[in-house]
Amino acid sequence: MISPPIPEHEAERLEAVERYGLATDGREPPFDHLTQLAAHLFGVPIGLVSIVTADRQSFRGGCGLDIAGTPREVAFCAYAITRDDVFVVEDAEADPRFCGNPLVTGAPHVRFYAGAPLIVKGGHAVGTLCLIDNKARSFSQEERRRLADLARTVSDIIELRVASFVAAERQAALEEKTELLNLTVENVRQGVALFDSDLRLNLCNDAFVELFDYPPGFVKPGDYAFELMKYVAERGDLGDGDPDAIVQGFVQSILSTDSRKLEIVRVNGRHLDICRNTIRGGRFIMTVSDVTEERQLAQMKDDFVATVSHELRTPLTAIGGSIGLLAGGAGGELPPKAKHLADLAKKNSERLVTLVNDLLDIEKLESGRAEFQFETVELHALLRAVCEQNTPYADHFHVTLTLDAEDGLCVQADPGRLTQAMTNLISNAVKFSPAGGEVRICLERKDDQARISVADQGPGVPDSFRPRLFKRFAQADSSSQRGQPGTGLGLAITKNLIEQQGGTVHLDTGPTRGATFHVDLPLI
16 A cells, blocks of 8 residues: 655644634534535445545545545545645546555445545645545546536635634624623713714613713613603703703714713702723714712812911901001011011911912802903013012022013903912912022914913923822922922912913923923904
8 A cells, every 4th residue: 555645735734724714523514415425426336525634534525434534545535635626536546546555355345436526725735525435436537527527616615614614603793792792881880881883872881870870771772862861851851951951962962972061969969970982993982970979078168278277367467467557567676586486477377368368369250250351461571570470589599580572462361460460379389499590481473372381490300290280279299399389289270370361381291300381362
């Protein structure tokens, strides 16, 4: 018996066998049906779909033979996979390659064999569709053509089989992700709802239903967002007015913007923070949080701060004035030690008055009760006046103020409030600058905006502190400051003042030394 040849590119062929999931034993009904058809059409007792692996041929479909496979070294199919056409052995006993083959000398007593290669994508023959008879016979060219046609059908089934595997894997992965999503959604405290591009509800959790107080069974997948919002609007939770008009406004917002945040106060007093974000495919996700307790606590804190601040301002002003008179000698010349203590008390009372004033400012600004008197402001003149006002403070720390301003840039602003904001930035820059340093105030046009920049030569703002830079009571390491530490409210007040005048303020992230703050205001 002669060993079968090895096909070219055998490694790639074996990789294809693995990729198509054909490397193991096991019959499959579609292949069984094809072998039965082939055996019937050609009048032979045995038909097989044989897959040739590295050391074995496995029968994935067959009729007339019950074994799972044979060693590759005795397989007729191992010869057939080396050819592009049908491989035929009309009489195995007369063929020197097979006359001593145990499949010829013993069961199933092969005398006739015809095998058509099963070619898959890439041009590799993974196996054969073969016919076997225990009698010698001839095989015409027409029969060879028909067997090749049937083999191509088997190859098509193999390709479809792989496609079904991929589809099944994708479906399993999708089901797993869907289950994970549902578990995640149900286990978050926020209300969550997902809508498709047609504004139909895909899924939501119980928290979403509870936060909006929908009746049991009212919310179902497929519900239109308009109807869900209309139910809430008719209850008055979205404000006064025609519910249809209110909801239509919400729907138009969804269709025209990618995201939106808003807070509503329901008629029962519950505060809901609502966030909507558009995701791929035109779908959008809505999250709802109950912030009632947070708002109540914030209101209590603001009320407390406002009350304490108002109650402190009058006595502190009186105390500061009295200590100032005392330190100035109004009550007689003080001994040096007493004068030192009086000066110290005066400085601390001034700091307390500043803190109270800052608290009152931030409370008014955040509550919307701060008054603004808007007028046309020529920025060069305003900045020149601010620099003059802050020069004595800068001289005290041996810091120079330098103004580089473009003329003729006008904005609509409250000059007093804008002066307050710029004074905060400049005094802050002076406080962090080294002795002999310089604070540069620049004014220039940026497209349709005026940009005011305040740059110092100090240590800069630490990366860890930048996210809290404009928060209330936020302060960086005071070791880099000189003199009295601030209240931690200056930048928060500045940001609020600028934003209520239609502008923005931000820290330039570019400089590696010092800090540069930019204030952008829309030009008239």
